[in-house]
Amino acid sequence: MNVLLTGGAGYIGSHTYLALIVYGLKPVILDDFSNSSPTVLERLELISHKPVVCELGNVADLPFVEAVIQRHKIQAVIHFAGSKAVGESVALPLRYYDNNVVGMTRLLQAMEKTGCRTLVFSSSATVYGDPAKVPITEIFPRSHTNPYGHTKLVIEDMLYALQAADSSWKMAVLRYFNPVGAHPSGLIGEDPQGPPNNLMPYIAQVAVQQRPILNVYGNDYPTPDGTGVRDYIHVQDLAQGHIAALQALTSHGILTVNLGTGRGYSVLEVVKAFERASGKSVPYQFMPRRAGDVAQCYASTALAKQLLGWEAQLDLDSMCADAWRWQKGSGNVSGSAW
Numbered sequence: 207m208n209v210l211l212t213g214g215a216g217y218i219g220s221h222t223y224l225a226l227i228v229y230g231l232k233p234v235i236l237d238d239f240s241n242s243s244p245t246v247l248e249r250l251e252l253i254s255h256k257p258v259v260c261e262l263g264n265v266a267d268l269p270f271v272e273a274v275i276q277r278h279k280i281q282a283v284i285h286f287a288g289s290k291a292v293g294e295s296v297a298l299p300l301r302y303y304d305n306n307v308v309g310m311t312r313l314l315q316a317m318e319k320t321g322c323r324t325l326v327f328s329s330s331a332t333v334y335g336d337p338a339k340v341p342i343t344e345i346f347p348r349s350h351t352n353p354y355g356h357t358k359l360v361i362e363d364m365l366y367a368l369q370a371a372d373s374s375w376k377m378a379v380l381r382y383f384n385p386v387g388a389h390p391s392g393l394i395g396e397d398p399q400g401p402p403n404n405l406m407p408y409i410a411q412v413a414v415q416q417r418p419i420l421n422v423y424g425n426d427y428p429t430p431d432g433t434g435v436r437d438y439i440h441v442q443d444l445a446q447g448h449i450a451a452l453q454a455l456t457s458h459g460i461l462t463v464n465l466g467t468g469r470g471y472s473v474l475e476v477v478k479a480f481e482r483a484s485g486k487s488v489p490y491q492f493m494p495r496r497a498g499d500v501a502q503c504y505a506s507t508a509l510a511k512q513l514l515g516w517e518a519q520l521d522l523d524s525m526c527a528d529a530w531r532w533q534k535g536s537g538n539v540s541g542s543a544w
């Protein structure tokens with residue numbers, strides 16, 4: 207099966223690329239490198255021992271995407287390309303609606319025109335807003351607190367509307383919890399531009415002394431140690447979830463599932479696990495809560511198990527060990543001398 211990966215050079219896209227190869231599928235990357243580096247392609251070749259097929263361009267360029275789908279006889283699309291920084295989305299909302307919602311619309315139009323009707327979409331646990339309780343099941347009410355979250359919600363609704371209008375579409379909406387870790391080779395991983403917004407990459411940069419100290423946002427949450435609790439999932443497990451979703455679409459029209467481990471860890475538990483994995487100390491200081499953060503967020507994994515036959519395998523220690531291998535090796539694709 208030929209599978210188009212929009213944003214395939216990005217963090218989750220590149221790990222999914224390798225999982226597809228191992229599974230014997232034929233991924234084609236479409237990326238404009240607006241938030242990734244072409245160096246990733248060389249590394250994918252190094253790991254997979256196969257030439258990478260990559261089309262340089264934007265997902266909203268309708269004629270281009272149509273031509274790509276036809277040229278490569280694409281049978282399914284996994285749509286990763288999109289913007290994901292919460293703070294930036296508040297400052298630049300139009301960029302988010304354009305990149306995410308318009309980008310998705312154009313991609314769907316290109317798929318419709320070319321007769322490619324199988325889509326896996328990267329949604330996020332952000333659609334649950336501040337959940338009333340945990341674990342979170344897929345039927346919890348959705349809400350949003352920022353434009354980024356709103357784009358995910360709007361796109362989910364668009365996909366359901368389209369599938370209701372034309373049942374030949376097959377679509378999987380995957381709500382990622384907190385993807386972390388890296389490929390065990392240490393050659394690809396998360397490569398944030400500027401100071402990381404997310405916890406694990408920030409901890410990793412403190413561990414290599416690229417940053418002096420971790421700010422822990424809030425120690426007065428109603429959690430066991432007062433710090434925020436999240437469902438961290440290894441990016442390798444997440445990549446497998448996409449394959450399971452493609453398989454499940456042979457017998458489903460549209461489905462929405464959480465991709466998480468079902469287990470929550472506090473900020474301080476992650477700090478301790480990272481210190482164990484790296485042998486480095488990670489100094490931290492408590493700061494006020496970060497606006498928009500919730501106390502606890504972790505998934506119910508039952509539906510993913512039932513519909514996809516998938517569940518996460520890798521624990522927090524593996525996530526930290528792999529994130530550390532990546533960080534201490536090249537660490538940063540765009541800026542490295544590798």
Ligand code: UD1
Nearest residue numbers: 292330332403404405408421422423434435436473498499
């Ligand atoms: C964040 C986004 C969310 C997005 C998700 C995926 C916000 C408010 N939320 O989720 O919309 O879907 O990333 O990438 O940005 N923390 C610290 N210090 C730090 C960084 C984080 O203490 O320097 C804490 C946070 O307060 C939180 C936990 O670590 O308790 C995880 O934070 P983060 O990695 O940013 O993920 P989310 O907040 O879950």
